[in-house]
Amino acid sequence: MLYHLLVPLAKQHILFNLFNYITFRAAGATVTALILAFAVGPWIIRKLKERKVGQVVRAEGPSSHQSKRGTPTMGGLIIILATVVPTLLWARLDSRYVLVAVAATLWMGAIGFLDDYLKIVRGKSQGLVARWKFAGQVSFGVVLAAYLLLRPLSESLPPASTQLPLFKYELLVLWVPLYILFVTVVLTGSSNAVNLTDGLDGLAAGLTAIAAGAFAVFAYLFGRFDASRYLGVYYLPGAGELTIFCLSLGGAALGFLWFNAHPAQVFMGDTGALAIGGALGTVAIMLKAEFLLLIAGGVFAAETISVMLQTGVYRWQKRARGKEYADAHRVFRMAPLHHHFEKLGWAEPQVVMRFYILGVMCAAVALATLKLR
Numbered sequence: 572m573l574y575h576l577l578v579p580l581a582k583q584h585i586l587f588n589l590f591n592y593i594t595f596r597a598a599g600a601t602v603t604a605l606i607l608a609f610a611v612g613p614w615i616i617r618k619l620k621e622r623k624v625g626q627v628v629r630a631e632g633p634s635s636h637q638s639k640r641g642t643p644t645m646g647g648l649i650i651i652l653a654t655v656v657p658t659l660l661w662a663r664l665d666s667r668y669v670l671v672a673v674a675a676t677l678w679m680g681a682i683g684f685l686d687d688y689l690k691i692v693r694g695k696s697q698g699l700v701a702r703w704k705f706a707g708q709v710s711f712g713v714v715l716a717a718y719l720l721l722r723p724l725s726e727s728l729p730p731a732s733t734q735l736p737l738f739k740y741e742l743l744v745l746w747v748p749l750y751i752l753f754v755t756v757v758l759t760g761s762s763n764a765v766n767l768t769d770g771l772d773g774l775a776a777g778l779t780a781i782a783a784g785a786f787a788v789f790a791y792l793f794g795r796f797d798a799s800r801y802l803g804v805y806y807l808p809g810a811g812e813l814t815i816f817c818l819s820l821g822g823a824a825l826g827f828l829w830f831n832a833h834p835a836q837v838f839m840g841d842t843g844a845l846a847i848g849g850a851l852g853t854v855a856i857m858l859k860a861e862f863l864l865l866i867a868g869g870v871f872a873a874e875t876i877s878v879m880l881q882t883g884v885y886r887w888q889k890r891a892r893g894k895e896y897a898d899a900h901r902v903f904r905m906a907p908l909h910h911h912f913e914k915l916g917w918a919e920p921q922v923v924m925r926f927y928i929l930g931v932m933c934a935a936v937a938l939a940t941l942k943l944r
Contacts, residue, residue: 668724720750734804779851782930794807867938881902
């Protein structure tokens with residue numbers, strides 16, 4: 572909005588020329604997201620408490636988590652608000668990259684909000700029926716894939732394609748139905764991965780800020796002809812505007828972390844987790860950097876894999892050798908992975924901080940692939 576209002580005034584005053592620069596607007600969006608989260612956070616937390624919107628803790632979870640019962644949830648509203656408002660304020664509103672990313676955040680956030688609401692109404696850890704939640708995620712994935720096929724964001728690249736890390740100007744071109752499936756899997760996978768990771772105070776929020784920061788760099792470089800040519804990646808005209816969205820998301824996550832750090836005053840709930848995962852997945856898809864998301868979000872991926880391994884191996888052992896054997900021979904002491912380390916005796920803040928370190932390492936590796944081509 573500010574771009575459209577103030578850039579035309581650059582002819583009268585050179586100061587307004589700053590709004591032509593993505594770096595300036597991205598910095599402004601980050602600060603705005605932080606301030607907005609700090610400003611609305613206490614009000615939203617107070618309203619959630621007044622309406623008794625408290626967390627429902629799984630009975631089979633770690634015993635130390637039972638004290639968190641009743642902590643306000645749906646705090647993801649802070650993240651969504653502090654992401655969308657700065658984006659609309661500082662980004663170009665004629666950018667399809669930006670509009671699609673905002674739409675993904677709102678759609679996934681709405682699914683999460685409904686899930687959280689049903690959990691609170693029922694007083695159980697299960698909210699929206701899994702198949703309906705999955706249907707909502709898949710439907711947006713299919714719509715997004717169809718939109719990108721019918722109205723490609725870049726005319727120079729095959730619509731049904733993705734860039735391969737470590738290879739210079741190398742594309743993986745997919746059969747159209749396979750591409751639709753690929754986009755849907757990436758979107759649903761990323762949204763559920765963040766949701767599974769959101770089990771400790773501050774864990775998902777901090778990792779989100781790290782991943783969003785990495786993708787802000789990718790968006791900026793892919794959107795510059797000179798930088799993309801130097802790095803051996805494909806130039807995506809207009810993709811630079813996603814830098815503003817990514818840093819808004821990162822700033823919102825950091826602002827939310829102020830209230831979500833141990834001991835948490837509020838949880839993001841599915842409202843925030845699904846919105847974040849949908850946002851990151853959509854950004855990666857539009858940048859044709861889905862494999863970079865797997866690397867930069869390595870901790871999210873590890874959390875998801877731990878659940879898949881635990882569930883798959885348990886079911887196989889139960890069928891082959893019986894329930895008692897399966898119960899006694901689990902892959903992890905508890906899944907997702909962060910609970911496994913809690914069971915090993917790590918304190919919650921210790922697990923979170925060490926996962927942050929791993930998250931930074933994963934983001935650094937993803938950024939390093941830009942030169943390893």
